[in-house]
Amino acid sequence: MREHFLLPQLGEIRFVHELPLVELCNGLVAGALACGVERLEVLAPQGGAAIAEIRAYKGELGSQYFALPSSMHRRVVRRFKAMARMRRARPADTQGVIRFQRGRSKPIPIRVMLSSRADGQADMIMTLPTRES
Secondary structure (H helix, E strand, C coil), rough: CCCCCCCHHHCCCCCHHCCHHHHHHHHHHHHHHCCCEEEEEEEECCCCCCEEEEEEEEEEEEEEEEEHHHHHHHHHEEEEHHCCCCCCCCCCEEEEEEEEEECCCCCCCEEEEEECCCCCCCCEEEEECCCCC
């Protein structure tokens, strides 16, 4: 009996930059930059909540920017930490910079900071540059 290996066809191969989580995180940042948002906060879900919230701030005024299932919160935070070149294994590694590049333009630096809460969860705060700077 001859063994056959199933290999993906060329059209089925997904590259890292095409994965849904990567597309989601890149889309969140790109959308916030396009809207002129100054700060994004990825808030950990409260208690047994089913939804984790991402809030956008323009000045002091904040509003819900995106809602995601609480099961996705940890993955999204891990992806943003990877984008900021922060080490997952180090809880003390709480600051980093994402160099976000759109097209062929110069990379945009986005400061990332983790803020611990009393319940052991961590919120992620991303400070985006304003259009003037």
